Amino acid sequence: MRAFINIAFYRIKSFYRDTFTFLFTIILPLIFVIVFGFVFGGSNTGAGEYNISLGVIKENRGLIQVLKELGDMKVVLVDNEEELRTQVLKGYIDGGVIFDKNEFNLIINFSSFQQKPFLRTIGENFPNVYALHEIGMGEGIVKVEEEFIDPGKTRISGLGYSIPGVLSFSISGSIFTMIALFGYYRKRKVLKRFAVTPISPLSFVSGMVFANVILSILSCILVLFVAQIIFNLNFSIIWGLFLFSLFSSILGMMALGIIITALFKEPQTANNVGNLLVNIMLFFSGVYFPLDFLPNYLKIFAQFLPLYYIGKALRISVGVEEGNLGFIYTLSTIMVLIFVLLISIFGRKILSLEED
Template sequence: MNSTKQFSKMFSAQVKMMFREKQVWFWNIFFPIILMVLFMVIFGGGSPDSFKATIAVVDSQPNANSSMLLEQLRQIPVFEFKEEQPITKEAGNTLIEKQDIDALIILPESDSSTTMQLVVNKANEQGATTQAIAGILDQFIQQTNWTVAKATPTFSLTRQSISQGSEDLNYADFLLTGMIGLTLAQGGLFGMVSLVEMRRKGLMKRLRMTPAKMGLYGLAGVIVKLLLGVFQIIILTLIGVFGFGANLHINVLSLVIAFFAGALVFNAMGYLFSSFSKSIEAYMGISNITSMLMMFLSGVFIPLEIMPNWLQPIAQILPLTYFVEGMRDGLIYNSGIVSTSFWIGIGIMVTWGVVSFLIGSQVYKSKSAVEAA
């Protein structure tokens, strides 16, 4: 049998083996969709312009100051009043304890008092909503002081947001591309479970005793996984665009390069894990630990710049960091392959892939020698 015919039969067999397993359908198709939709809903819902905070106000002894402040608070569009009229401090504390409101604002109790008090739930003290409310109130008080003093501020601040890519990019785009990168990486890390099962049942040893070329068998498996990866990108992208309004600005060349580099490196890592795993449980455990660590350290959900300083060097050596950035470059940033950072990332991924494959190959060879003996 010539190599072409042998390869076509191996390719067909790999496809049948992959889709015959129900776990493949779940972990490679349904689970990524569920995971992406879940994270898009949790982390990608809404923009800064849609921020709202539910508050209540205590005005225990109405006076000129409290009336003025209350009227101005009602003009802040991001504040939604739980009760239209001021409530008692006891009722407000109860709402805070039950987390029915984001903040309680206590107005000055007399004309001579100039202090407002902000009350929040201790569990949310460092939360983004609490920090936003505190910032809004600080600005509110500064403007009120200028108004009372009848003074005009000398300096002012304007804000502009720019992006590495097009101006219509938002967090949903960032999260979508991160989830696509994570999904493809997981496909490679978990995709070699069949090798573990074949070795456990002695099928690998029997296959080596046949005229079949092991190189063609491996090539067929890699191509099947690459095709599955293309299918995953299409499905997840369609969901992101039509389900969550994501914006794409595709650079085909950088997307293809990043996709192939990432797919090969994570398949090589899965190959390495399979080489020293004696059972499916051991293989899945190693892959899960690796996937979870990289998931939260590789900029999938948040930019690396806002991570703690001591974690950033770790993130900068992980292959998923550069795979995610490469996918973002190809899908939304559209900066092309002229970027030096793009090729540095590709180089780091290739290094991971080559080292993983070489170590895995050596482990398989040593085990084959032991089995033969």
């Protein structure tokens, strides 16, 4: 037990001296929280705040009236179709609507299409709205008032939805813990110094793992508190479930790090592969941005990424997404069992004096 405690304290002390691990585990997640907070914290995509400018030919009076009734939308009148296309092409307006009595032709500036989500729905909804206007139903506009019903979870902003993704980023740093333990430590002959001491492989490995789990959990809690304090977020956290999700997710990422190290014997290569894998998971697993923005084939691809499930479990545990608690328990059990299996196989060789 004493050896286990000493190893754990050694790892905690060395953590703050390891610039890369310290940066990846604590500093970068905090930076992401601040950046995401100021970029998305004040955003609101509700009605009346579309801030879209659409052009329409002057002679289409019915079209002009319908557009003016569609929320906070600026209607720009032009003389002809050529002028309309020119203004859209040069970015003076976000788009334009042409109606020849038979069909609608919606012209959209590509940059505006990416930046203003409401433009994505105009092509689908506008013909229906115009048809209602023509037959005199409510002047073509159906007024909608939204009422929020609290189902026992907190109602959170888009920023709040992204915070579990930032936590996932911090958790993914556990991959590099195993790369360091099974790769760099062996190559730099750090393990040989422990091999001549009466320290069992079990005490060494468990002490290192325990320290990194504690450090990662503290990092995630710090990020969560900073986000709540700075941006006044109000999560409905189930603390027992949240800590259990963190614990199992960290072990799951450590298991992935063990697999990478086993496949790529050279530590630098394993580290590069780990970096590539982390970046792929962050952008395509829905931890930062909703999967609805991705094409269908990428939505399928996301379901093969571990962070997809980790992000979902964290969102459920902090109350920003509804979900079955059985999902968290099943996922956590699988990740813990995989970690125990892999650490049992590779942990026996950790203090071997032979260098790969």
